[in-house]
Amino acid sequence: MSEAFDSWGRLDTHPRTAISVDAYEEAMPSAAPGAYLPFGNGRSYGDSCHNDRGSLIDNRPRARILSFDPGTGILRCEAGVTLRQVLERAVSHRFFLPVTPGTAFVTVGGALANDVHGKNHHSRGTFGHHVLSFTVLRSDGEPRVCSAHDHADLFRATIGGMGLTGLVTDVTLKLMKVPSPHIQQHAIRFDRLDAYFAMIGRVDAEHEYSVAWIDQLATGRSAGRGVLLAGDHADGACEFPDVPKGLKLAVPFRPPVSLLNRLTLKAFNEAYFRKEKPGETIATVKWPGYFYPLDAIRDWNRLYGRKGLYQHQSVYPEDNAPEITARLMETAREAGHGSFLTVLKRFGGQPSPGLLTFARPGFTLTLDFANQGAATLRLLDRLDEIVMAAGGAINPYKDARMRPDVFAASFPHWRALEALRDPALVSDFWRRTALSLSH
Numbered sequence: 001m002s003e004a005f006d007s008w009g010r011l012d013t014h015p016r017t018a019i020s021v022d023a024y025e026e027a028m029p030s031a032a033p034g035a036y037l038p039f040g041n042g043r044s045y046g047d048s049c050h051n052d053r054g055s056l057i058d059n060r061p062r063a064r065i066l067s068f069d070p071g072t073g074i075l076r077c078e079a080g081v082t083l084r085q086v087l088e089r090a091v092s093h094r095f096f097l098p099v100t101p102g103t104a105f106v107t108v109g110g111a112l113a114n115d116v117h118g119k120n121h122h123s124r125g126t127f128g129h130h131v132l133s134f135t136v137l138r139s140d141g142e143p144r145v146c147s148a149h150d151h152a153d154l155f156r157a158t159i160g161g162m163g164l165t166g167l168v169t170d171v172t173l174k175l176m177k178v179p180s181p182h183i184q185q186h187a188i189r190f191d192r193l194d195a196y197f198a199m200i201g202r203v204d205a206e207h208e209y210s211v212a213w214i215d216q217l218a219t220g221r222s223a224g225r226g227v228l229l230a231g232d233h234a235d236g237a238c239e240f241p242d243v244p245k246g247l248k249l250a251v252p253f254r255p256p257v258s259l260l261n262r263l264t265l266k267a268f269n270e271a272y273f274r275k276e277k278p279g280e281t282i283a284t285v286k287w288p289g290y291f292y293p294l295d296a297i298r299d300w301n302r303l304y305g306r307k308g309l310y311q312h313q314s315v316y317p318e319d320n321a322p323e324i325t326a327r328l329m330e331t332a333r334e335a336g337h338g339s340f341l342t343v344l345k346r347f348g349g350q351p352s353p354g355l356l357t358f359a360r361p362g363f364t365l366t367l368d369f370a371n372q373g374a375a376t377l378r379l380l381d382r383l384d385e386i387v388m389a390a391g392g393a394i395n396p397y398k399d400a401r402m403r404p405d406v407f408a409a410s411f412p413h414w415r416a417l418e419a420l421r422d423p424a425l426v427s428d429f430w431r432r433t434a435l436s437l438s439h
Contacts, residue, residue: 005056008301009045010308011371011400018056024167028139034426038163040110041082043103045311046400047428048114048162054426057167059109065089066170073175074132079109079168084295086173091181091242091287096233098130098176104292109168114397115160115354117364119209119231119291122348126359128159129350130174136166139424143169148353157420160354162397164421164430180238183209183231183290185283189276193224197322200228200346208232209290215269216329216342216367224326226344227276234284244286265338303340307371310400312383313358314365315347316392321363324390328365328383335379339367356411358395366398377401396429407433 005016024036037051039058063080070093083097084104101116115128133147136158146155158165190196196212203210207230214226294300301309316324332339343366347359369376384394384406393410394402408414414434
């Protein structure tokens with residue numbers, strides 16, 4: 001079949017060839033090197049989910065929850081199950097995902113392949129910390145059940161391995177027991193960036209979750225102002241329905257130009273900042289609104305126009321984090337770029353179970369920009385330079401253009417993944433980074 005399997009950044013939209021899992025299983029004995037790549041739900045922003053010289057393996061139809069024990073919270077499912085499906089099955093039993101990214105429409109296989117993080121890395125680590133086992137089908141035809149004790153090298157390489165070690169067919173997770181799926185939110189408005197850094201250690205110690213929205217366009221005494229959204233699961237007396245109905249909003253078409261320009265962003269930032277009262281406001285909010293606010297707007301990425309968007313996520317050490325954070329946002333402003341979603345979080349110190357996991361101790365800043373062509377690419381290179389000089393790293397599953405040397409410095413163990421990569425599988429990202437370093 002041939003249809004568009006776009007990434008979320010929609011930077012390179014064209015029909016792509018894809019086959020079913022059944023067709024791949026039949027083709028495996030004669031699979032050419034680099035001929036395939038598993039595809040989840042297209043929520044990566046760049047080219048880590050593409051293989052334009054070959055075919056994608058569409059994992060989405062394989063989306064059954066195979067078993068769930070409401071006593072232990074252990075759930076086994078096929079890799080095409082989305083996080084939303086997991087939650088819809090689990091929340092009525094008072095279990096929740098121990099780690100979730102900012103969209104529930106990621107597949108479990110995709111969350112594993114990218115070892116995603118959430119608002120509670122400081123307390124729970126990454127998604128891979130809660131994976132008990134999975135089955136991976138290599139192109140030699142042999143399925144392997146991997147865990148921390150069985151096929152341990154392949155287990156570690158597959159967590160965060162961007163789908164390159166084989167086709168994951170099923171995953172077993174340990175979910176987290178909670179009194180309620182909903183969140184008691186503490187919204188703390190701060191007027192400048194140093195106020196955030198002054199309180200984040202205390203806030204993280206007191207709360208399960210924390211994430212800050214930053215007004216990237218603010219300057220002068222207000223530079224770095226924002227809202228810190230800390231939270232914990234509400235108590236069992238919360239009367240919200242377990243699975244609230246989502247808003248039925250959508251962006252029906254992709255506008256010819258980005259609607260998220262400097263003027264509209266400045267107005268949005270002002271309104272978002274002012275909607276929270278000064279100081280700290282405590283309220284109980286429904287779990288979709290706290291964890292997945294943008295999921296309520298279907299195809300929100302269309303707001304960036306026909307040229308798509310670039311997202312830049314970096315992590316850098318705590319010691320110089322205030323300075324680096326300010327420099328990254330200022331550099332974008334000076335380049336004439338405004339970021340709609342500017343998110344700042346603190347990562348904890350848990351060592352990752354994954355070989356190429358992005359999350360590591362320090363602070364992570366996410367910026368996204370409407371694609372303005374060469375000017376945006378120059379800005380992104382400059383942001384990379386700032387981060388790498390600080391001893392940081394760039395997130396590969398948010399990337400569509402980092403240089404091979406930046407990738408190698410971000411992930412010094414990449415050769416170990418290359419040694420375990422299934423020869424039938426490769427991505428456009430891996431070709432332009434790791435394989436270009438190998439030749």
